[in-house]
Amino acid sequence: xxxxxxxxxxxxxxxxxxxxxxxxxxxxxxxxxxxxxxxxxxxxxxxxxxxxxxxxxxxxxxxxxxxxxxxxxxxxxxxxxxxxxxxxxxxxxxxxxxxxxxxxxxxxxxxxxxxxxxxxxxxxxxxxxxxxxxxxxxxxxxxxxxxxxxxxxxxxxxxxxxxxxxxxxxxxxxxxxxxxxxxxxxxxxxxxxxxxxxxxxxxxxxxxxxxxxxxxxxxxxxxxxxxxxxxxxxxxxxxxxxxxxxxxxxxxxxxxxxxxxxxxxxxxxxxxxxxxxxxxxxxxxxxxxxxxxxxxxxxxxxxxxxxxxxxxxxxxxxxxxxxxxxxxxxxxxxxxxxxxxxxxxxxxxxxxxxxx
Ligand code: IPM
Ligand code: MG
Numbered sequence: 001x002x003x004x005x006x007x008x009x010x011x012x013x014x015x016x017x018x019x020x021x022x023x024x025x026x027x028x029x030x031x032x033x034x035x036x037x038x039x040x041x042x043x044x045x046x047x048x049x050x051x052x053x054x055x056x057x058x059x060x061x062x063x064x065x066x067x068x069x070x071x072x073x074x075x076x077x078x079x080x081x082x083x084x085x086x087x088x089x090x091x092x093x094x095x096x097x098x099x100x101x102x103x104x105x106x107x108x109x110x111x112x113x114x115x116x117x118x119x120x121x122x123x124x125x126x127x128x129x130x131x132x133x134x135x136x137x138x139x140x141x142x143x144x145x146x147x148x149x150x151x152x153x154x155x156x157x158x159x160x161x162x163x164x165x166x167x168x169x170x171x172x173x174x175x176x177x178x179x180x181x182x183x184x185x186x187x188x189x190x191x192x193x194x195x196x197x198x199x200x201x202x203x204x205x206x207x208x209x210x211x212x213x214x215x216x217x218x219x220x221x222x223x224x225x226x227x228x229x230x231x232x233x234x235x236x237x238x239x240x241x242x243x244x245x246x247x248x249x250x251x252x253x254x255x256x257x258x259x260x261x262x263x264x265x266x267x268x269x270x271x272x273x274x275x276x277x278x279x280x281x282x283x284x285x286x287x288x289x290x291x292x293x294x295x296x297x298x299x300x301x302x303x304x305x306x307x308x309x310x311x312x313x314x315x316x317x318x319x320x321x322x323x324x325x326x327x328x329x330x331x332x333x334x335x336x337x338x339x340x341x342x343x344x345x346x347x348x349x350x351x352x353x354x355x356x
Contacts, residue, residue: 001034001308004064006041006057006093009077009086010281011291011344012070018293018348019068019300022317025352026304030313037064041093042072042086042281052089058096066307067097067274068300071281082145094134098269100166101173102132103302104250104278105264106233111325112258112334118230126233126256129181131174132246134267136166137196139243162196162242167203173268174240175212184216184237188225188245200242222249229253254278261292261333264299266306273307275299289343292331294321297351320354 005020007013020036027034039057046052052072061067073086082088093099106128108116116123141159149155171187178185187204189197201219208217220228222245228235229249233256241249254260263278277295285291298321305314328339329350335341342350 001032001065002063003034003036003303004057004060004067005036005038006061006067006069007038007044008041008070008072008281009043009074010071010283010286012042012044012072012281014287014289014291014344015277015293015296016068016070018344018351019296021345021348021352022297022320022355023300023304025355026310026313026317029316029356030310032308032310032313041069041089043074043077045089046077046080046084046086050084052084052086053092053096057089058093061093061097061272061274064272066272066303067093068296068303069093069274069276070296071277071279073281074283074286076283082143091139093274094267095140097267097272097274098135099267099274100133100135101170101268102130102134102246102250103177103266103268104130104132104246104253106130106250106253106257108257109262109322109325111322112262115258115334116256118233118256122231122233123256123258124234126236128233128236128239128253129177130239130241130246130250130253131170131177132250133162133166133170133242134246135243135269136162137243139247160194160196160242160244162200164199164203167200168207171204171207171240172211174238175208175215178215178238179212182237183214184218185212186218186220186225186236186239188220188222188239188241188249190222190245191219192221196242204240225249226252229256250278259292259334260295261331262294262298264295264302266299266302268306273303275303275307289345290332291344292333293344293348294331294351297321297348316355317351320351323354324350
């Protein structure tokens with residue numbers, strides 16, 4: 001199986017190498033042949049080629065069975081031209097691979113729940129999946145950069161646009177996911193203001209009534225959802241939402257779990273899938289060997305499950321992570337009294353050994 005590795009920027013290279021160590025252990029144990037192709041993306045690609053998402057990276061990713069990504073971006077590239085920003089590479093690869101569905105599971109590990117800013121009783125039963133539309137909406141609508149309008153006033157705009165097929169395919173994904181979970185979908189929009197949201201709500205309801213009547217469907221306005229997530233996160237099962245609302249709500253939801261460092265994600269379409277931790281490139285700690293690789297390691301587990309058809313290996317990685325945490329090993333972000341502090345690479349090795 002061919003995996004394109006995109007370490008990217010900041011802590012990306014360190015956390016991806018830790019995940020590779022774990023993948024190698026899984027490959028050995030479960031008799032899989034994993035081939036890696038390391039390619040450039042983001043700021044690292046800008047520095048080497050002048051472009052954040054070079055052709056060689058596009059080709060490698062398109063030919064791969066799956067892509068594992070670290071993170072992109074950093075202050076070094078804050079002032080490059082907007083169309084060449086490192087983040088453009090993320091949007092570019094999502095588009096190139098048709099990754100319209102972003103899955104961000106938020107599950108509270110008992111080893112980090114005390115780090116949640118929410119009270120214990122609120123966090124206790126939180127277990128939700130954000131299904132975010134990833135290749136449409138305002139992030140891909142026309143961006144009109146700031147310019148003087150006919151009255152000489154500086155003006156800029158971005159267009160939120162969705163089509164019926166885009167809404168149907170992501171809603172279908174959410175309903176299917178809910179069937180395998182607690183059977184509840186909360187569709188999040190701003191239908192009291194936005195035309196695109198009104199269409200989203202109508203199409204989602206139609207699909208529900210036609211094919212998924214057994215799933216419970218609720219609608220929430222995004223502002224209310226932001227509040228409900230901290231008031232009572234346990235009420236949610238699957239949250240279905242558009243690109244921008246999903247971007248914002250998934251960052252909010254990630255802190256409920258206590259640490260963003262542990263959270264994986266999958267971006268899926270009809271072909272190659274891409275897997276990455278939810279957190280960013282953390283340039284302030286890059287190269288120091290203190291980054292938490294568990295979000296990337298758990299993303300690798302999702303990759304085995306969703307793209308490489310290796311459920312047992314995926315579950316084994318998830319269990320190995322739990323056991324390493326149970327033994328008290330922590331990277332500095334999660335360290336505390338009575339716990340053993342380890343580096344990024346040590347954490348990768350511990351999970352790999354536990355797996356073996
Ligand atoms: C994410 C990130 C990206 C997004 C940025 C870096 C373009 O925030 O994956 O959530 O907004 O999609
Ligand atoms: Mg985001």
